[in-house]
Amino acid sequence: MSVTDAKSLPIDFDAKKALRALELARETIQIETDALLALKARLSDSPDDSFAKAMALLIQCTGRVVVSGIGKSGHIARKIAATLASTGTPALFVHAAEALHGDLGMITDNDVVIAISYSGEAAEFVSIIPIIKRMGAKLIAMTGNDASRLAQLADVHLNVRVDKEACPLNLAPTASTTATLAMGDALAVALLDARGFREEDFARSHPGGALGRRLLTHVRDVMRSGAAVPAVKPDVPLPTALLEITRKGMAMTAVVDDAGRAIGIFTDGDLRRLIENVQDFNKLKMSDVMHANPRTVNPDQLAVEAVELMEHFRINQLLVADADGKLVGALHIHDLTHAKVI
The missing domain is CATH 3.40.50.10490 (Glucose-6-phosphate isomerase like protein; domain 1)
Structure with missing residues (x-):
């Protein structure tokens, strides 16, 4: 054989x-x-x-x-x-x-x-x-x-x-x-x-890996911007704001002043809590129900820092503002998941 x-x-x-x-x-x-x-x-x-x-x-x-x-x-x-x-x-x-x-x-x-x-x-x-x-x-x-x-x-x-x-x-x-x-x-x-x-150096030579995404992806790379960002003025009636929330699909809306600065936020969670105590929504304006001084992140920060903020405060949305406080974008937890930052 x-x-x-x-x-x-x-x-x-x-x-x-x-x-x-x-x-x-x-x-x-x-x-x-x-x-x-x-x-x-x-x-x-x-x-x-x-x-x-x-x-x-x-x-x-x-x-x-x-x-x-x-x-x-x-x-x-x-x-x-x-x-x-x-x-x-x-x-x-x-x-x-x-x-x-x-x-x-x-x-x-x-x-x-x-x-x-x-x-x-x-x-x-x-x-x-x-x-x-x-x-x-x-x-x-x-x-x-x-x-x-x-x-x-x-x-x-x-x-x-x-x-x-x-x-x-x-x-x-x-x-x-x-x-x-x-x-x-x-x-x-x-x-x-x-x-x-350092880790940052390793990430630069491995941009396709998980570490690269975490250390090289900035907020501006994954945030929603322009017309995709829900935003209303503080004197807008609550029902109008709810339409904005529905149209933009982020389960929230930012509240901005005349200069475009983010001064408040209103979320689906806020709406559910409001339903328990309010009978007539038509009498309410956003200035009555918004959370003032919302938490924000700068567009030049790492996306992983936005994740840390969301996890720490147990929130699903985050407004993106520049150094002057002007609203330039918004992040949903799903945006970060889709970008594989999480």
């Missing part, structure tokens, strides 16, 4: 095999945990530690961080480059093999190259590293072999050696790729902190 034929046969996954799978799963996680703990233990508190030296090169880099690898190391390199780029360090991935065929042109003398090869002997790197060094770019190597050619050629070598792979055959990169990824994450987090990278 050929290997191909064997692979096509169904596997009887009985209870015994299920228990074996669970045993291997726990063993894999334990081996990779041990590898990470060993990696942590190798980091010293000395400024001369290789990690500290790598950080110095990266902080001083005036170009970009170019992360390169091939095979499984290439996948890890691509993820590290993406993490660096999203946390404030301009970075890109260059495939080591493609670098041999033109992509070396993506690297400049102002860049820092992070070359990843567990053996440290990948033929592609052996070919391109001397060229990168002649360019004047700095080189950080991540390998599992201090004596490898890549480690010896690097300005800084980060040792990601593991005692064994989680693969039962000790062949497939498993614990070693986990350790390498962790080292890349450690660099990214340390750089993030050193650069003073």
Whole structure:
């Protein structure tokens, strides 16, 4: 029977095999945990530690961080480059093999190259590293072999050696790729902190995410404005104001003075409470029933601040006023939900 034929046969996954799978799963996680703990233990508190030296090169880099690898190391390199780029360090991935065929042109003398090869002997790197060094770019190597050619050629070598792979055959990169990824994450987090990278900075590079919406969306981006904002004068009869509330569909109306300043608000909730005590609505004007000095938000404030106000005061609508108190818009809780700020 050929290997191909064997692979096509169904596997009887009985209870015994299920228990074996669970045993291997726990063993894999334990081996990779041990590898990470060993990696942590190798980091010293000395400024001369290789990690500290790598950080110095990266902080001083005036170009970009170019992360390169091939095979499984290439996948890890691509993820590290993406993490660096999203946390404030301009970075890109260059495939080591493609670098041999033109992509070396993506690297400049102002860049820092992070070359990843567990053996440290990948033929592609052996070919391109001397060229990168002649360019004047700095080189950080991540390998599992201090004596490898890549480690010896690097300005800084980060040792990601593991005692064994989680693969039962000790062949497939498993614990070693986990350790390498962790080292890349450690660099990214340390750089993030050193650069003073904040939530707002993260949001700018992730505008499509939930955090981006929360930190980049302003009130003016989601508020209703112009004719969509219900507004009446204080001398308007209550029945007329109710028509305005119905037409605009915000379950409230603002009350404005002759200068357009928001001086009051009247909501559906106010109407329900009024029904309990008043017989003749025709005799009432808005100045009689409105809540004076309504809570407002500035259009330049973050939308999430409007959410906080609504939640704190347990209200569903909020008037938007400029620095002079002039009504420029209105917000309903549904507007914020629709914009995915909530």
